[in-house]
Amino acid sequence: MTSDSMRSITQSTLGGPDVLETAEVPIPRPGSGEVLVRVAATSINAADWKLRSGTITKLGPPPFTLGLDLSGVVTEVGAEVTEFAPGDEVFGNVVSRAGAYAEYVVAPAEFLTRKPAELDHVHAAALPTAVLTAWQGLTDVLAGQRVLIHAAAGGVGHLAVQIAKARGAYVIGTARTANHEFLRGLGADELIDYTTTDFTTAVADIDVAFDLVGGDYSERSLLVLTPNGRVIDAQGEEPIGDPRYYRHYFHPSGADLAEVAALVVAGRLRGEIDRVLSLADIAEAHKLSESGRVRGKIVLTPWAD
Known part of the structure; x- marks a missing residue:
């Protein structure tokens, strides 16, 4: 793998968990109002396996990369971004065909907020889509x-x-x-x-x-x-x-997540982690999520080197 490429989960067809595969792709670049984040953790939402299978068709035909939630470290900022800088720890949402099942992901700055030091990346990645849906x-x-x-x-x-x-x-x-x-x-x-x-x-x-x-x-x-x-x-x-x-449909909001983060730090809200798996085990993770027998969230971390 070259210095300008990364690993990402992709799929070339709709179907069961086995259509998910690891690919080497170029690291994306942030546009205006966007940041590039090195992913420390992501998580699975029901929308992920519904998109994978074609139950939801909002992404259109494959190929695409799933993953709505992320927690990680900003490595590059696009034009017009003033609230974040490289090195900042953030968490939030990405909503696109190039999602967070990857080593790097581009996200709109307005979808993100700073990750509190009291919240680790695994627990932060479990929150965005689920907590905003409820909030x-x-x-x-x-x-x-x-x-x-x-x-x-x-x-x-x-x-x-x-x-x-x-x-x-x-x-x-x-x-x-x-x-x-x-x-x-x-x-x-x-x-x-x-x-x-x-x-x-x-x-x-x-x-x-x-x-x-x-x-x-x-x-x-x-x-x-x-x-x-x-x-x-x-x-x-x-x-x-x-x-x-x-x-009801949730909408990504860094401002709302900042309020949520304050509740977490105050001990008034906590996210339950069912288990943590590697993106290398993505098919197993999707099977578990789709079973409906998960308490809280399944969190995914990048491949071990």
Whole structure:
């Protein structure tokens, strides 16, 4: 490998985890408003394997490199970038066909924030997409409201539990019994094992239902709302014709991540790491993520030399 090349995960076709392969590609250069970051860690989101398989088609046809989250060190800044300099430790998002499953990645400076010294790269890389989905989706939650969070032990869900609690809500989560103790430790007030109990028979008077599952969960959640309640759907593909239903998409924001980082440093928010794998094990990591049996996030670090 030459000094101006790097390793990156790419795919030439849509399909299962085995379509992911390591390639040697040129190190990208930052444009105006962008920075080049040497990746210390990235993480897997459900969107990654949905894009890989073609369930989501927003990237168009392959080849492309996945990876929405990054934590690392700035090595070069583009024109008009004044907030970062080479050597700065940052974390945040990249949204492009040339993602963070690589040794270097270009990201818009506005998508990044400084990584606090108290937060290591592994834990920082686990946060951006998941925490912003929860932070922005629950932005209007008020103290005293009853908030129902589906898939509460997952990558977004366990952060949503903490954010809702930080905003003063009474939090109810759906999760397997094996994860109930973990979620109580994060502040959940009430828990439902979705494998044995239909949540529509177990709860009522919900002010906000946060759907992180998809399928019919949003439609069923409408049944347990208060008259002025709302369903925030971060997963569904087809919108529902009910004024209490909202389809939610996260947007990258360094400013929002700076607020999140302050909560982490204050000990009021923590991201759970299920396991840390190398990008060399990317197919295994995708299989694990797609299984739906992950507590928190799977983090990926670059190849060992």
